Amino acid sequence: MEFSAKDFKDFFKAIVTMVEEEKDYLCELDRKLGDGDHGVTMSIGWQAVNEKLNNELLEEEDCAKVSITVGKTFLSAVGSSVGPLYATGFMRGAKVVKGKTVVNDNDLAEYWIAFAKGIKERGQAEVGDKTMIDTLEPFYIALEKAFAETPDFLTAFTKAVSEAKKGMESTKDLVSKKGRSSRLGERSVGAQDPGATSAFFILSTFLDIAKERTATAS
Amino acid sequence: MKKLMNDPKNVVEEMVEGYVKAHPDYIKQLPENDRALVTARETSDGKVGILIGGGSGHEPGFLGYVGDGMADGVAVGNIFASPSPDPILEVTKAIDKGAGVVYLYGNYAGDVMNFGMAAEMADLEEDIQVGMAKASDDVASAPKAEKEKRRGIAGEFFIYKAAGAAADFGYDLNEVVRVANKANDNTRSMGVGLSPCYLPQTGKPSFEIEDDEMEIGLGHHGEPGIEKGPLETADRVADRLVQDILADIEINEGDNVVVLVNGLGSTPRMDLYIVFRRVEQILSEKGIKIYRSYVGDYITSLEMGGCSVTLMKLDDELTKMVDHPVDCPMFVQK
Numbered sequence: 001m002e003f004s005a006k007d008f009k010d011f012f013k014a015i016v017t018m019v020e021e022e023k024d025y026l027c028e029l030d031r032k033l034g035d036g037d038h039g040v041t042m043s044i045g046w047q048a049v050n051e052k053l054n055n056e057l058l059e060e061e062d063c064a065k066v067s068i069t070v071g072k073t074f075l076s077a078v079g080s081s082v083g084p085l086y087a088t089g090f091m092r093g094a095k096v097v098k099g100k101t102v103v104n105d106n107d108l109a110e111y112w113i114a115f116a117k118g119i120k121e122r123g124q125a126e127v128g129d130k131t132m133i134d135t136l137e138p139f140y141i142a143l144e145k146a147f148a149e150t151p152d153f154l155t156a157f158t159k160a161v162s163e164a165k166k167g168m169e170s171t172k173d174l175v176s177k178k179g180r181s182s183r184l185g186e187r188s189v190g191a192q193d194p195g196a197t198s199a200f201f202i203l204s205t206f207l208d209i210a211k212e213r214t215a216t217a218s
Numbered sequence: 219m220k221k222l223m224n225d226p227k228n229v230v231e232e233m234v235e236g237y238v239k240a241h242p243d244y245i246k247q248l249p250e251n252d253r254a255l256v257t258a259r260e261t262s263d264g265k266v267g268i269l270i271g272g273g274s275g276h277e278p279g280f281l282g283y284v285g286d287g288m289a290d291g292v293a294v295g296n297i298f299a300s301p302s303p304d305p306i307l308e309v310t311k312a313i314d315k316g317a318g319v320v321y322l323y324g325n326y327a328g329d330v331m332n333f334g335m336a337a338e339m340a341d342l343e344e345d346i347q348v349g350m351a352k353a354s355d356d357v358a359s360a361p362k363a364e365k366e367k368r369r370g371i372a373g374e375f376f377i378y379k380a381a382g383a384a385a386d387f388g389y390d391l392n393e394v395v396r397v398a399n400k401a402n403d404n405t406r407s408m409g410v411g412l413s414p415c416y417l418p419q420t421g422k423p424s425f426e427i428e429d430d431e432m433e434i435g436l437g438h439h440g441e442p443g444i445e446k447g448p449l450e451t452a453d454r455v456a457d458r459l460v461q462d463i464l465a466d467i468e469i470n471e472g473d474n475v476v477v478l479v480n481g482l483g484s485t486p487r488m489d490l491y492i493v494f495r496r497v498e499q500i501l502s503e504k505g506i507k508i509y510r511s512y513v514g515d516y517i518t519s520l521e522m523g524g525c526s527v528t529l530m531k532l533d534d535e536l537t538k539m540v541d542h543p544v545d546c547p548m549f550v551q552k
Contacts, residue, residue: 027420035298035439040419044296050225079295079302081328084335179327182367187442 001153001214004102005063009053011209012070017038018205019043019198032191033181042198046149047196048077061101063207067111069078081179082195085119085132092118097126105153109143113204116140121145127167129177130188132199140165154214161207168192210212219416224375226418230274234294237281241547245284254305256291256312257284261282266349266385266394267291268314270322270378271306272329273298275415276438278548279374279517285546288382289322294338296502297328297417297520298439300328310346318347318391322377322398324370325354349391351398353377355407355528357466360437360442372480373405375516375531376540383459383542386412401536406467407478409526411436411443415483415519424522434458438482438519438526452489456496459527464504469531471505478528478542483518485525497527510540516549 019026019042043096053072060066071090075083093115097103105112116136125133142163146156169192178187181193223229232251237499237531238247238255248254261267270280271293281292294302300323307478309490310319321337323329330352337348342416353370360367370377380401411433414423424440427433435443450458469475479494481487501508534541544551 024420031422031424034419034441035417036422037298037417039416041296041299051490059534076297076302076304078298079328079332081326081331083300083302083328085329123327181441 001105001108001210001217002102002110003063003210003213005061005066007209007213008063008066009060010189011206012049012053012066014205014209015202016046016053018201019046022198022201026194029192029194029197033176033188033194034179038082038194038198041078041082045074045078045083045086048074063077063097064094065102066092067097081123085123087194088122089115089119091148094139105151108153108210109147109151109156112160113140113144123178123200125178128174128197130171130174130181130193131178132193132195134171134193135164135196135203136166136167144167145185157207159212161203162205164200168196219552221395221416221418221419221463223418229418230294232295233277234281235467236267237547238367245374248308251305251384253294253301253310254291254308254312255284255294256309256551257279257286259286259291261290261313261315263315263446264388265315266317266389266391267310267315267319268322268378268385268394269293269306269309269313269319270368270384271295271301271309271333272326273300273439275282275520276517278288278515282547283375283378284397284549285549287542287544287551288378288546288549297419300326300332303332303339305337306333307339307344310340310342310348314344318349319351320351320381320385320391320394322351322353322381324374325352325367326369326456335388349394349395351377351402353405354434355402355405356437357406357408357462359437362466369437371407371409371528372478372517372526373402373407373528373530375478375512376405376476376528377482378400379542379544380536380543382541383539389516390408397539398537402540403529403534404467404531404536405528406463407526407528408434408462409438409482409524410455411440411482411522411524412436412449412458413484414440415522424519434445436524437521438517440522444523452492453496456527457500458539460497460500460529463527463529467531469506469529469530470509474507474532474537475501475529476508476510476532477501477508478512478516478526480512480517480526480528481515482522482524482526483515484521484523487514491526493525494525509537549552
């Protein structure tokens with residue numbers, strides 16, 4: 001499939017919409033584990049991104065520049081822990097598609113692998129710590145493997161997102177080991193991690209866009 | 219939830235604006251970033267800059283501690299969220315007097331990443347040397363063997379106090395970091411939560427607690443604590459808090475400590491002094507000397523109810539730091 005800077009912008013727009021819809025749910029999840037503001041934090045960040053998409057980025061045709069601006073804008077607006085994590089993800093992804101106005105299946109697979117690996121490196125969390133890494137690590141492992149077997153981005157990404165979903169759901173039964181909720185110990189069991197949840201929402205939003213683009217192309 | 223606010227989206231901006239306009243002789247906003255505030259006074263060349271920061275909602279923390287004898291600048295985050303590297307970097311540039319800048323912040327994942335990124339940028343892009351020290355005074359937040367995982371709560375105040383004084387005395391960057399870490403190593407806090415705070419943007423309580431319950435070890439962002447139980451008397455609560463602190467750090471007969479009984483936002487001074495009364499009794503029974511006491515709202519969590527007790531064990535050097543005068547809008551010590 002071919003994916004342009006405009007498609008990236010549509011994807012980021014779709015995240016803006018998704019975050020507004022899921023904001024209360026994410027806060028609710030966070031109230032069980034932390035200070036109850038994850039949805040608010042995501043909203044602040046993505047609203048700032050929306051502002052850029054509607055202004056400076058309107059005419060931008062470079063995929064990498066779009067991704068870098070999104071990462072930096074999100075970081076400036078939220079700080080917090082998700083700020084550096086997602087900023088690193090989007091900037092590492094941008095590195096892979098540097099200078100490209102249109103990317104192909106291979107670029108997209110590499111973009112998302114770099115995205116997830118970048119976040120893991122920044123956050124230093126492991127699978128089982130009850131963080132967004134429980135969503136992102138199974139995701140990138142599955143994506144790498146599936147794309148190596150069959151170099152079709154949509155097929156591989158679909159498989160990877162279903163692994164991401166399992167990872168997200170696994171956080172329900174985990175004891176938190178990173179971030180603020182780690183101080184809860186056993187009391188964190190039973191609640192699904194809000195960071196793992198929003199990470200899954202971002203990936204599934206991209207899956208929806210990728211499916212749409214493939215449908216219109218064929 | 220009842221709050222005096224306009225638009226929940228603008229609470230941080232409007233608070234900062236009000237604060238700067240209320241205290242123009244103390245603090246100013248940098249034109250580059252409205253979340254970057256620095257002292258309005260001249261600091262001397264060659265003095266190590268002290269930069270503090272963290273989320274909003276902890277007032278007087280952290281902007282209230284920019285002033286003589288404490289911090290030279292502060293980076294202000296969203297409510298209960300670390301500031302991003304941008305304001306941290308702007309403050310760093312503004313307060314560097316050629317001797318580098320020390321970042322002081324609480325040990326939280328977000329703060330560690332954002333201050334860490336800012337420090338890298340200061341070094342690479344601005345050629346400013348940065349030292350860092352994290353507060354990790356909360357006994358409840360991790361076992362003693364994992365002290366590096368503990369979060370920073372009210373004890374951060376003593377770390378600012380010590381590092382601010384060290385910088386005023388002309389200590390170099392590494393020495394200021396050493397003093398800050400020494401203050402942290404000798405500081406322990408334990409808190410109790412009675413009632414939640416309400417985030418302006420969600421309007422919901424940060425945690426659930428019944429009217430007749432208390433929670434020991436509750437975090438100052440409303441993170442649940444280590445155990446929930448029936449509300450006890452002030453004396454019993456103070457006994458428990460001090461007992462946990464003394465089980466964690468060796469403080470012997472004849473040792474000097476400074477005591478902070480910190481209110482979390484909506485607990486009256488009356489309650490805090492009743493708690494302090496018992497803390498003083500316990501310590502004097504053990505022959506531990508209170509060198510100086512601080513009672514009041516020093517680092518809060520919006521309108522959360524409850525308090526924490528902090529002890530810092532003193533040696534000669536820390537005593538000198540504690541005695542150093544401070545003049546900030548929200549804290550003055552002569």
